[in-house]
Amino acid sequence: MALHPASSTGHQRRPRHPLHGLANPVLGEDLVVPTERLAEQPLPAETAYRLVHDELLLDGNAQLNLATFVTTWMEPEANRLMGECTEKNMIDKDEYPQTAELERRCVSMLAHLWNAPVPERAVGCSTTGSSEACMLAGMALKRRWVRRRQEAGQPADRPNLVMGANVQVCWEKFCNYWEVEPRTVPMEGDRYHLSAEEAVARCDERTIGVVAVLGSTFDGSYEPVAEIAGALDDLQETKGLDVPVHVDGASGGMVAPFLDPGTVWDFRLPRVASVNTSGHKYGLVYPGVGWVLWRDEDMLPSELVFNVNYLGGNMPTFALNFSRPGAQVVGQYYMFLRLGFQGFKAVQKASRDVATWLAGQVERLGPFQLVTRGDQLPVFAFTTRPGTTAFSVFDVSRRMRERGWLVPAYTFPANRSDLSVLRVVVRNGFSRDLAGLFVEDLGRLLPQLSRQSGPLEADGGAGFHH
Numbered sequence: 001m002a003l004h005p006a007s008s009t010g011h012q013r014r015p016r017h018p019l020h021g022l023a024n025p026v027l028g029e030d031l032v033v034p035t036e037r038l039a040e041q042p043l044p045a046e047t048a049y050r051l052v053h054d055e056l057l058l059d060g061n062a063q064l065n066l067a068t069f070v071t072t073w074m075e076p077e078a079n080r081l082m083g084e085c086t087e088k089n090m091i092d093k094d095e096y097p098q099t100a101e102l103e104r105r106c107v108s109m110l111a112h113l114w115n116a117p118v119p120e121r122a123v124g125c126s127t128t129g130s131s132e133a134c135m136l137a138g139m140a141l142k143r144r145w146v147r148r149r150q151e152a153g154q155p156a157d158r159p160n161l162v163m164g165a166n167v168q169v170c171w172e173k174f175c176n177y178w179e180v181e182p183r184t185v186p187m188e189g190d191r192y193h194l195s196a197e198e199a200v201a202r203c204d205e206r207t208i209g210v211v212a213v214l215g216s217t218f219d220g221s222y223e224p225v226a227e228i229a230g231a232l233d234d235l236q237e238t239k240g241l242d243v244p245v246h247v248d249g250a251s252g253g254m255v256a257p258f259l260d261p262g263t264v265w266d267f268r269l270p271r272v273a274s275v276n277t278s279g280h281k282y283g284l285v286y287p288g289v290g291w292v293l294w295r296d297e298d299m300l301p302s303e304l305v306f307n308v309n310y311l312g313g314n315m316p317t318f319a320l321n322f323s324r325p326g327a328q329v330v331g332q333y334y335m336f337l338r339l340g341f342q343g344f345k346a347v348q349k350a351s352r353d354v355a356t357w358l359a360g361q362v363e364r365l366g367p368f369q370l371v372t373r374g375d376q377l378p379v380f381a382f383t384t385r386p387g388t389t390a391f392s393v394f395d396v397s398r399r400m401r402e403r404g405w406l407v408p409a410y411t412f413p414a415n416r417s418d419l420s421v422l423r424v425v426v427r428n429g430f431s432r433d434l435a436g437l438f439v440e441d442l443g444r445l446l447p448q449l450s451r452q453s454g455p456l457e458a459d460g461g462a463g464f465h466h
């Protein structure tokens with residue numbers, strides 16, 4: 001949530017339309033509604049609905065939003081089911097035991113999907129999204145490291161976490177909030193994510209873990225999890241350092257199992273201690289659900305799990321929040337039931353087919369070159385060719401917005417902050433037809449953009465953390 005300053009101007013007032021709700025059009029009613037403080041009197045529900053509804057028309061169109069990884073469409077049955085559960089609080093496991101049971105089943109399904117050696121021994125929970133899931137996984141890494149150090153009679157201060165500079169902002173938050181030194185590996189040349197060699201070079205006895213991202217937020221590429229794990233195995237053999245891996249599979253955790261069975265990245269690698277994913281990304285559920293699983297109970301220090309008994313039962317919880325909507329977990333279980341393995345595979349394949357096709361079309365337009373091709377996550381990043389001097393990726397982003405397309409442009413992190421890209425995220429529901437319209441619109445813009453004497457939009461210096 002953005003941190004909002006309260007308005008210093010007190011309040012604004014807006015006239016109410018005479019045909020809204022109970023207003024009498026002939027009286028020229030001068031009722032106005034304050035927006036910065038509570039009104040003195042209530043409004044009729046219909047009027048309040050209309051005011052809020054109308055204002056929200058200014059939001060972008062979710063389906064044309066190629067910036068977000070998050071699900072923007074679910075089928076009517078899912079909407080109905082989730083609507084039936086809006087009042088259920090996920091934490092009230094005693095009052096809503098069946099919702100809790102569906103959560104447990106989802107964890108079990110993910111344990112199987114991610115090849116936990118003994119799925120029954122895997123432990124996990126739902127969260128509000130991958131950010132919370134990553135916080136929990138990071139806390140478990142830190143606590144296990146502290147425990148090990150204390151048991152060995154060694155100092156347990158100044159822990160560090162090794163990861164690529166391309167990690168999503170949640171890992172920077174984790175390090176900041178939980179006082180862990182972030183050891184970020186910068187990008188170099190054409191290497192846009194973590195490599196095994198660079199990861200191992202930064203590990204020492206104070207490293208609580210290495211984060212490997214399956215599906216980089218910046219360009220959709222998979223980090224080489226198996227290579228990283230292998231290099232850490234060697235490190236243990238040569239130097240005796242036992243550094244676990246957490247896989248941030250926010251997107252890839254729900255893509256790779258279906259489309260890339262030969263890519264070994266999950267609990268098949270003994271070094272992988274935990275994995276997270278966003279149910280609300282390629283898990284195909286509306287925003288508000290993530291998952292984190294540990295290989296087995298040994299990976300999750302028991303003192304982090306609270307047993308809460310004041311809601312009528314005794315329930316173990318590991319979460320940053322207490323109350324949280326239950327509907328999203330129900331939506332996740334519905335999607336698992338509805339699609340099964342082959343259904344998920346078909347949906348993700350359709351997205352990846354569109355992504356790779358669209359990447360090829362963008363490349364053929366001429367002034368652009370691809371950074372990634374959409375053949376890992378259904379996501380690709382592209383930039384302007386060296387000879388393209390009349391416009392920048394920021395110009396393209398702004399002009400495409402005029403047609404309703406939301407395509408973010410941003411600079412890469414250190415050491416490639418010289419590279420600015422546009423990124424397209426293809427999600428369920430972004431059809432080949434829409435992709436065709438996108439490329440037509442982009443092609444139609446090019447003559448105008450090429451007539452510019454130079455880029456109009458420079459990067460405002462803002463980093464990109466989507």
Ligand SMILES: Cc1ncc(COP(=O)(O)O)c(C=O)c1O
Nearest residue numbers: 129130131168217248250278466
């Ligand atoms: C790799 C990665 N990790 C974590 C996150 C945070 O996920 P969420 O939005 O579910 O909190 C994202 C979001 O894009 C991501 O791409």
